[in-house]
Amino acid sequence: MSAVQGQAVDIPTEDGTADAYLAHPGDGRPRPGVLFYTDAFGLRSQVRAMADRIAGSGYTVLVPHVFYRHGPAPVVELPDFIDLAERPEIFARIVPVMRSLTPGMSRRDAGAYLRRMAEDPLVADGPVAVTGYCMGARLALLTAGAYPDRVAAAAGFHGGGLATDAPDSPHLAAPDVTAELYFGHADEDPSLPPEQIERLEEALTAAGVRHRCEVYPGAGHGYTQADTDAYDATADERHWAALLGLLERTF
Numbered sequence: 534m535s536a537v538q539g540q541a542v543d544i545p546t547e548d549g550t551a552d553a554y555l556a557h558p559g560d561g562r563p564r565p566g567v568l569f570y571t572d573a574f575g576l577r578s579q580v581r582a583m584a585d586r587i588a589g590s591g592y593t594v595l596v597p598h599v600f601y602r603h604g605p606a607p608v609v610e611l612p613d614f615i616d617l618a619e620r621p622e623i624f625a626r627i628v629p630v631m632r633s634l635t636p637g638m639s640r641r642d643a644g645a646y647l648r649r650m651a652e653d654p655l656v657a658d659g660p661v662a663v664t665g666y667c668m669g670a671r672l673a674l675l676t677a678g679a680y681p682d683r684v685a686a687a688a689g690f691h692g693g694g695l696a697t698d699a700p701d702s703p704h705l706a707a708p709d710v711t712a713e714l715y716f717g718h719a720d721e722d723p724s725l726p727p728e729q730i731e732r733l734e735e736a737l738t739a740a741g742v743r744h745r746c747e748v749y750p751g752a753g754h755g756y757t758q759a760d761t762d763a764y765d766a767t768a769d770e771r772h773w774a775a776l777l778g779l780l781e782r783t784f
Contacts, residue, residue, distance in 0.1 A: 536559040537559060538558075539557075539588075546645040548641070553649075554576060554595075556581070557593040558592075563654060563655060565657050567593070568595055569664055570597075570676075572669055573631045573667055575609075577606070579760040583757075587780075593657075602634075603633075635701075639672050643675070647683045660684055660685035661684060662687065667692065667754070667755060668692075671692060689716045690756075690772050691753075691755055691756055692716060693722065693754065696733040710740065714744040718749065753765065757772050
């Protein structure tokens with residue numbers, strides 16, 4: 534692991550300015566870029582720590598605050614430890630914000646994030662990788678489909694709504710994807726029921742996308758997030774092995 538530096542940055546978009554976190558090895562050399570999409574709880578200390586871990590393996594990581602249209606992070610004040618069983622009002626406040634981010638907005642924003650990375654001297658030339666968590670897994674798949682020339686690999690962990698019946702469901706981007714994809718699904722996740730897992734697999738296979746989809750047995754939705762009651766340390770380490778392995782194969 535390399536020494537890591539992190540800093541707050543701003544990203545101009547068509548709809549305003551997104552605040553973000555940028556992490557990179559401390560030697561200042563250009564490194565392969567990783568675009569990191571957070572879960573619904575957004576940009577916070579836990580996410581910065583995850584970005585730092587990726588950066589410590591030799592990458593420059595950009596973590597945008599995807600809800601910037603509602604103001605800078607945090608849009609919803611969060612406790613140090615998020616226990617939804619005791620604080621259901623947190624999720625009740627987050628859901629409308631999450632739903633306000635449409636696929637069209639997400640694709641436009643992704644273009645801005647990728648431009649910011651292309652212009653940064655800390656990011657090596659060439660395509661980048663994308664990783665996403667919870668709703669961020671949807672954004673990762675949408676980004677890979679919308680910008681195939683810019684995305685070489687994409688991963689999603691405990692993603693929800695990846696293959697719905699909606700006309701703008703993320704899995705419908707599969708024919709446009711050229712990246713290698715990896716998905717680590719949560720077990721018995723209401724936001725990604727078996728029929729969606731099957732639909733996603735069928736879509737990726739039919740499109741000829743290089744991919745691997747796995748269900749992590751016993752791991753619930755949110756298993757990578759150590760500041761929540763959903764955290765599963767075993768599943769989280771499996772996620773790290775899968776993600777870093779994908780990055781190593783790509784770069």
